[in-house]
Amino acid sequence: MTLEKFSDIYYRAATRKGSNSALEQRLSYPKPTEDLLKIPDDRWLAMFSQKIFQSGMNWQVVRNKWPGFEEVFWGFDIEKMCLIPPEMWEKKATNPAIIRHLGKVMTIPHNAQMIQHASRDRGSFSQFIADWPSADIIGLWAYLKKQGNRLGGNTGPYSLRLMGKDTFILSGDVEAYLRAHNIIDGGRDTSKSLQAAQDAFNFWHAESGRPFCQISQIIAFSVGDNSN
Template sequence: MAREKFAQIYARAAERKGGDAALESLLTTPLTNEQLKQISDDRWLSAFSQKVFQSGMSWKVVRSKWPNFEEVFFGFDIEKMLLMPTDMWERKATDPAIIRHLGKVMTIPANAHMIHDAATEHGSFAAMVADWPASDIVSLWQYLKKHGQRLGGNTGPYTLRIMGKDTFIISQDVEAYLRQTGVIDGGRDTRKSLTATQEAFTAWQQESGRPLCQISQVIAFSSGDNRV
């Protein structure tokens, strides 16, 4: 099946959402590389940790508790995270001020190490993320999955999106579209599927001049249950 033109996808999404203006009002705008590079390493660790805790839990509940997490974990200061011994992490995992889940708490020091190592090599974790090319964003996802903990699936990509890095998301609606149109036909996260998805998004970006995040959103709005 020939790849659908982005203009066709956009027109269908606009019709479903009540017009171009209504659709545009729903789209996010990523940060510039320079804006991304201003984000400190502790904010990245906080964001990854929050998304890890939100996995399988009420996002609203986690957000409401997050100020407590910031206090209990010293503002996610990377150096402090790296100095804490295991027994201190185990004690903090039982603190009633946070959501008590030892497995998820232990991702904090693991991901602090990932951020520290990247910062050592690139000057800051944000610099690495900012300079990562949009034409191979799936490799950044795989970096997070390989070097971090519990950052596979959509956890890493969603965190990148929230922090302002331009990335598409293979949500349920986007995945369904990719399968219906023959872009992917195997496992969603296989190298073959990720490569095919990246190639499709790169082509749509070249066609439309839009950031990956907006292309991803438009595809989601063009299919599934995303009607007005």
């Protein structure tokens, strides 16, 4: 399989956005490692939880409620989240200050335990995340899906992106591009498709020197209904 040159993808995206500078202004940047390492464990749990609650809901509704979540769940303190008994979780799930959804609330202690375990091995969850190579970011996605709760699909990857970890995203536009160019077929989340996507992004990363997050954004801007 011959992959399209990234310079051609970039040219198409820049043309659709009006200019190189207009495209560049839309691109995000991963956090430098030193900044990523400063993120405390509770912020990872808060981000995972927010993205889980936003799944299938209006994102702004969740954002508007988020101060209530921070208060009800004590700032997502990992130790406290791991010590709360089951009956208290059920009570918290009925608190009107949050979005009352017991299934999603119960992801909080599960994901707190995942973060706690990784932190014990590496010193902090941020260290664990920072050490994971973006050239195998699908391996980190798989870890979050297996060890966490409701962090599969794009929930885990979007959480990582927002926290500053360099990752590509298999958005609808990116998936459509990969399928149109016969890079993936079958299920998007199969091991075969994910590895094919990772291999392609690794190729474009080596070719362009750009972070993975920008590569996926540029691909998305080069196709689909986002030409303005």
